[in-house]
Amino acid sequence: MWELAEKDLEALATGAAILGAGGGGNPYLGRLRVQASLRLGLSVRVMEPDELHDEAVVVSAGGMGSPLVSYEKIPQGEEESRAVRALAEHLGCTFDAVAPLEMGGGNSMAALVVGAALGIPVLNGDGMGRAFPQLHMLTYLFYGGSPAPAAMADEKGNSLVFTHLADAETLEALARQVTIQMGGHAGVAVPVMDGLHCKQTIVPGTLRLAHDIGRAVMEARMRKSDPSAAILAVTGGRRYLRGKVIDVERRIAGGFASGRVVIEGLDGDTGRQAEIDFQNENLILWEGVEPRVMVPDLITLVTTDRGEPLTTEVVRYGYRTDVLVIPSAAQLRTDMALSIVGPRAFGYEFDYRSFDGEIARGGG
Amino acid sequence: MWELAEKDLEALATGAAILGAGGGGNPYLGRLRVQASLRLGLSVRVMEPDELHDEAVVVSAGGMGSPLVSYEKIPQGEEESRAVRALAEHLGCTFDAVAPLEMGGGNSMAALVVGAALGIPVLNGDGMGRAFPQLHMLTYLFYGGSPAPAAMADEKGNSLVFTHLADAETLEALARQVTIQMGGHAGVAVPVMDGLHCKQTIVPGTLRLAHDIGRAVMEARMRKSDPSAAILAVTGGRRYLRGKVIDVERRIAGGFASGRVVIEGLDGDTGRQAEIDFQNENLILWEGVEPRVMVPDLITLVTTDRGEPLTTEVVRYGYRTDVLVIPSAAQLRTDMALSIVGPRAFGYEFDYRSFDGEIARGGG
Numbered sequence: 005m006w007e008l009a010e011k012d013l014e015a016l017a018t019g020a021a022i023l024g025a026g027g028g029g030n031p032y033l034g035r036l037r038v039q040a041s042l043r044l045g046l047s048v049r050v051m052e053p054d055e056l057h058d059e060a061v062v063v064s065a066g067g068m069g070s071p072l073v074s075y076e077k078i079p080q081g082e083e084e085s086r087a088v089r090a091l092a093e094h095l096g097c098t099f100d101a102v103a104p105l106e107m108g109g110g111n112s113m114a115a116l117v118v119g120a121a122l123g124i125p126v127l128n129g130d131g132m133g134r135a136f137p138q139l140h141m142l143t144y145l146f147y148g149g150s151p152a153p154a155a156m157a158d159e160k161g162n163s164l165v166f167t168h169l170a171d172a173e174t175l176e177a178l179a180r181q182v183t184i185q186m187g188g189h190a191g192v193a194v195p196v197m198d199g200l201h202c203k204q205t206i207v208p209g210t211l212r213l214a215h216d217i218g219r220a221v222m223e224a225r226m227r228k229s230d231p232s233a234a235i236l237a238v239t240g241g242r243r244y245l246r247g248k249v250i251d252v253e254r255r256i257a258g259g260f261a262s263g264r265v266v267i268e269g270l271d272g273d274t275g276r277q278a279e280i281d282f283q284n285e286n287l288i289l290w291e292g293v294e295p296r297v298m299v300p301d302l303i304t305l306v307t308t309d310r311g312e313p314l315t316t317e318v319v320r321y322g323y324r325t326d327v328l329v330i331p332s333a334a335q336l337r338t339d340m341a342l343s344i345v346g347p348r349a350f351g352y353e354f355d356y357r358s359f360d361g362e363i364a365r366g367g368g
Numbered sequence: 369m370w371e372l373a374e375k376d377l378e379a380l381a382t383g384a385a386i387l388g389a390g391g392g393g394n395p396y397l398g399r400l401r402v403q404a405s406l407r408l409g410l411s412v413r414v415m416e417p418d419e420l421h422d423e424a425v426v427v428s429a430g431g432m433g434s435p436l437v438s439y440e441k442i443p444q445g446e447e448e449s450r451a452v453r454a455l456a457e458h459l460g461c462t463f464d465a466v467a468p469l470e471m472g473g474g475n476s477m478a479a480l481v482v483g484a485a486l487g488i489p490v491l492n493g494d495g496m497g498r499a500f501p502q503l504h505m506l507t508y509l510f511y512g513g514s515p516a517p518a519a520m521a522d523e524k525g526n527s528l529v530f531t532h533l534a535d536a537e538t539l540e541a542l543a544r545q546v547t548i549q550m551g552g553h554a555g556v557a558v559p560v561m562d563g564l565h566c567k568q569t570i571v572p573g574t575l576r577l578a579h580d581i582g583r584a585v586m587e588a589r590m591r592k593s594d595p596s597a598a599i600l601a602v603t604g605g606r607r608y609l610r611g612k613v614i615d616v617e618r619r620i621a622g623g624f625a626s627g628r629v630v631i632e633g634l635d636g637d638t639g640r641q642a643e644i645d646f647q648n649e650n651l652i653l654w655e656g657v658e659p660r661v662m663v664p665d666l667i668t669l670v671t672t673d674r675g676e677p678l679t680t681e682v683v684r685y686g687y688r689t690d691v692l693v694i695p696s697a698a699q700l701r702t703d704m705a706l707s708i709v710g711p712r713a714f715g716y717e718f719d720y721r722s723f724d725g726e727i728a729r730g731g732g
Contacts, residue, residue, distance in 0.1 A: 090531045094458060155531075162538055164530040167454045167519075174526055181545040 005055070005125065006212075008048040008116065013038055015218030021109030021313035022217050022235060022328075023210060025302040027285035028108010028135030029067060030315060037081040038113045041120035048116045050211055051101060051125035053203045060199030061097055063088055064131055064144055066105030066114045068156070068179060069189035070261040070284060070317075083191025084114045085121040086157035091193045094153060094165045103202055104130035105142065105192065107210050109315065111135065114191070126211070133207035133333030134302050136345060137260055137284035139179055140172035143335050144195050146344045147205040151175040154194030158186040166194075184259045207333045213238070221311040231311025232326040241330035242359075244289065244297065245269050245278050246308060249323045254316075260284055265305070265319055267327055278327055280305075282316045287350050289327065295352070297329045297359045300336035300345045304328045329359050369419070369489065370576075372412040372480065377402055379582030385473030385677035386581050386599060386692075387574060389666040391649035392472010392499030393431060394679060401445040402477045405484035412480045414575055415465060415489035417567045424563030425461055427452055428495055428508055430469030430478045432520070432543060433553035434625040434648060434681075447555025448478045449485040450521035455557045458517060458529045467566055468494035469506065469556070471574050473679065475499060478555070490575070497571035497697035498666050500709060501624055501648035503543055504536035507699050508559050510708045511569040515539040518558030522550040530558075548623045571697045577602070585675040595675025596690040605694035606723075608653065608661065609642045610635050610672060613687045618680075624648055629669070629683055631691060642691055644669075646680045651714050653691065659716070661693045661723045664700035664709045668692045693723050 008016075017031035038048065056062065065084045092098060099122065104115035107130050119126035131142035145151060151172040156179060157163035164182065169175050175194065183190045197205075220234035232243050247269040254263035262283045269276035279290045286303035288295050297303050305314040308324040319325075336345055337356070343349065346356040372380075381395035381402075402412065420426065429448045456462055463486065468479035471494050483490035495506035509515060515536040520543055521527035528546065533539050539558065547554045561569075584598035596607050611633040618627035626647045633640035643654045650667035652659050661667050669678040672688040683689075700709055701720070707713065710720040 086532075094529070094531065096460075157532075160534050160538070161532055162530070162534055162542070163532045164528050164542070165458070166526070166528040167458065168450075168521075168525055168527045170524050170526055174524070178526070178528070178546055178549050181549040182542055185542050185545040 006050040008050060010039060010042050012215060015222055016211065016215045017109050017113060017218065018221055018313065019214035019217030020107045020112035021315060022304050022306060023214055023302065024106070024108030024135040024313070024315065025285045025304050026282055026316040027137065028106055028112070029110015029114070030317065031109025031313065034110040034113030038116045038120070040081060041117055046120035048120045049125045050128050053127050053129050053206050053208050056101060056127070056199035056203055058198060058200040060100040062101050062103055062127070062197050062199060062202045063091060063099045063193050064103040064105050064142070064195060065118045065191065065193045066111040067189060068139065068183050068192045070256055070259060081117050083157050083159055083189070084118045084193065085191070086163050087155040087191040087193040088118050088122060090157055090163040090165055091153055091155040091196065094155070095196065099124055100199070101125045101127050103127040103144070103206060104211065106130050106132040106135040107214060108135040109313065112211060112214055127202065127206060128211045129206035129208040130210045131206065133210055133336060134300070135285050139176040139192065139194065141345050143205045143207060143341070144197060144202070145172040146340060149195040149197050149201060149205065151194065153196060154179070154192065156182055157191045162186065180259045188259070205335070207335055225310055232306060232308070232328060235306065235311060235328060239330045241302070241328060244327040244329045245273050245276060246271050246326050247273055247278070249319060249321055249325055252320055261316060263316070267325060270324070280327070283350065284316060286316065288347065288352060289329070295347070295354060298347045298352070298356060299350060300332035300341065300356070301359055302330040302332060304330065331358065370414040372414060374403060374406050376579060379586055380575065380579045381473050381477060381582065382585055382677065383578035383581030384471045384476035385679060386668050386670060387578055387666065388472030388499040388677070388679065389649045389668050390646055390680040391501065392470055392476070393474015394681065395473025395677065398474040398477030402480045402484070404445060405481055410484035412484045413489045414492050417491050417493050417570050417572050420465060420491070420563035420567055422562060422564040424464040425560065426465050426467055426491070426563060426566045427455060427463045427557050427560050428467040428469050428506070429482045429555065429557045430475040431553060432503065432556045433547045434620055434623060445481050447521050447523055447553070448482050448557065449555070450527050451519040451555040451557035452482050452486060454521055454527040454529055455517055455519040455560065458519070459560065463488055464563070465489045465491050467491040467508070467570060468575065470494050470496040470499040471578060472499040473677065476575060476578055491566065491570060492575045493570035493572040494574045495570065497574055497700060498664070499649050503540040503556065503558065505709050507569045507571060507705070508561060508566070509536040510704060513559040513561050513565060513569065515559065517560060518543070518556065520546055521555045526550065544623045552623070569699070571699055589674055596670060596672070596692060599670065599675060599692060603694045605666070605692060608691040608693045609633050609637050609640060610690050611637055611642070613683060613685055613689055616684055625680060627680070631689060634688070644691070647714065648680060650680065652711065652716060653693070659711070659718060662711045662720060663714060664696035664705065664720070665723055666694040666696060668694065695722065
């Protein structure tokens with residue numbers, strides 16, 4: 005058990021945003037939400053998944069919606085707690101712990117706010133090991149968790165509980181429409197699981213990993229050393245390209261922020277160009293006609309000078325950026341997982357290939 | 369208490385469709401659903417609202433969606449029962465009676481199917497005294513009922529419960545999006561109310577009225593007399609125009625079937641022309657630039673020869689039709705009600721005026 009202090013938040017939010025692969029919400033806004041909780045005297049305890057009893061009652065929670073929307077319609081911090089409370093009232097139970105839905109600057113923090121508000125520990129881990137745009141892309145769900153009951157809530161006091169659902173894709177489809185109607189952002193609580201299922205399916209250690217990444221970035225800034233190198237020393241992976249953002253296409257459709265970022269190589273990468281497709285998160289990195297890095301592996305943009313994560317809602321023309329590629333968690337690369345979070349699941353006509361042998365083995 | 373027999377169904381569905389004012393679902397499809405229940409040996413008991421104890425626990429139920437959709441995606445008969453069951457499970461209660469949401473060929477029958485499936489009486493009345501396109505247009509709600517909890521269900525086994533809602537308009541907005549995602553039709557259960565509130569807000573007697581209207585039509589057919597005259601003898605109101613449908617514009621947008629029907633006068637009405645705007649239900653009857661009949665008063669088309677209701681999803685070029693106008697229930701003409709179901713609530717820039725003095729007093 006690790007009690008979170010206000011001084012940890014900047015590192016945690018920054019690192020989580022780097023793990024968010026372009027999505028998962030804005031780290032600055034996310035951090036303010038937890039800060040407010042701590043300043044109210046609430047505490048946030050982070051617990052290791054293996055400390056859970058098999059019979060513990062666990063819920064996962066986070067925000068749903070286009071990050072572009074939540075950048076303007078600022079999450080109020082209560083949406084996820086309301087969703088969790090609606091679920092607890094519906095079930096007539098209390099939860100022993102809350103697990104983050106996904107990593108990301110907003111969604112790592114959302115789980116911490118829930119833990120603080122409900123006085124329950126937050127598990128060190130999450131259901132994606134990164135961020136993904138859709139709810140059924142949760143390890144908790146595609147490794148056998150039940151999509152119902154699930155709850156949603158908004159900042160206006162509206163909440164609902166899905167009591168029976170045919171499958172997780174139906175949850176995603178219904179919840180997406182509700183999110184749009186709720187103004188483009190909503191708090192979600194799903195799934196309810198026992199401690200055993202949580203331990204078996206969570207991507208463990210990601211809150212601590214996010215914190216360590218963020219610390220490494222902050223130390224690199226102080227030492228005026230290369231923040232990207234510091235990130236990769238913690239995560240594995242490699243810098244794919246150093247360059248400049250020369251184009252961003254972005255559109256909001258179906259509740260997602262989708263588009264493409266084009267990066268022109270600079271310094272040692274002069275003459276190269278990478279294009280990255282995103283749907284809330286970065287999905288595929290192309291060089292020429294070749295897909296070179298693809299979901300579920302992480303494609304993350306950080307500013308070259310300070311290692312600031314450039315999420316898909318803030319990236320714009322002119323940023324000097326490093327394109328980092330980080331191998332995804334092993335749980336995301338099984339055949340089952342790839343059918344849900346691999347390139348074909350996003351409409352691409354090719355199978356997952358790891359970036360290269362080194363990346364697949366987690367090397368730097 | 370009145371136990372419904374299979375022989376009552378045709379009259380009831382026909383009369384309810386006439387009260388549906390163009391909406392409320394297809395009477396033929398609706399009737400088949402109840403018939404199936406009765407043939408399974410289930411019984412449907414109709415109960416007078418004033419037989420309810422003040423403390424009875426009552427729920428209203430019906431179908432939501434564009435009638436044009438439910439004409440192709442045929443309601444399975446279980447959607448509303450599932451919604452009611454989801455609500456009962458959520459609350460941990462049983463219901464003492466079910467009240468129809470609205471009149472209409474489908475929605476009168478939907479409540480009967482729920483009553484049969486759950487073995488509880490169906491109240492002789494409804495929450496609109498006709499059909500309206502939106503959920504917050506229920507007397508149960510705008511006279512003080514709570515929009516939450518409310519439940520929805522589809523034919524695939526999906527269900528959800530709205531646990532907290534800011535207001536009835538939010539229920540309508542969220543439920544509409546869910547309905548669209550559920551394929552354009554869903555079962556809805558709302559509100560939960562006590563017997564006292566139900567008695568105070570229900571438009572009473574409408575199931576019996578529907579049955580009597582339908583009987584009058586069937587008798588007129590047997591006697592080869594004028595079915596429209598038979599309808600008006602039961603309901604009050606008048607025949608506005610006898611003519612022929614010469615144009616129908618219809619579009620599906622936002623989960624509604626909206627459009628306009630144009631009727632050219634024949635016989636004694638030669639030279640006149642009426643245009644009727646509809647949004648699922650008929651809203652405004654225009655003659656030239658003048659709105660002559662308007663919500664909440666009922667505008668209903670029936671075939672001239674047989675008195676068959678022409679709901680907005682089946683009306684088409686060439687039908688010989690009588691345009692009947694029937695005064696709405698007194699509960700719909702208070703200032704409160706008119707702010708929810710009057711012309712301005714549908715975006716028109718004029719206030720409600722009753723068709724004429726005679727109509728307002730219920731005269732023929």
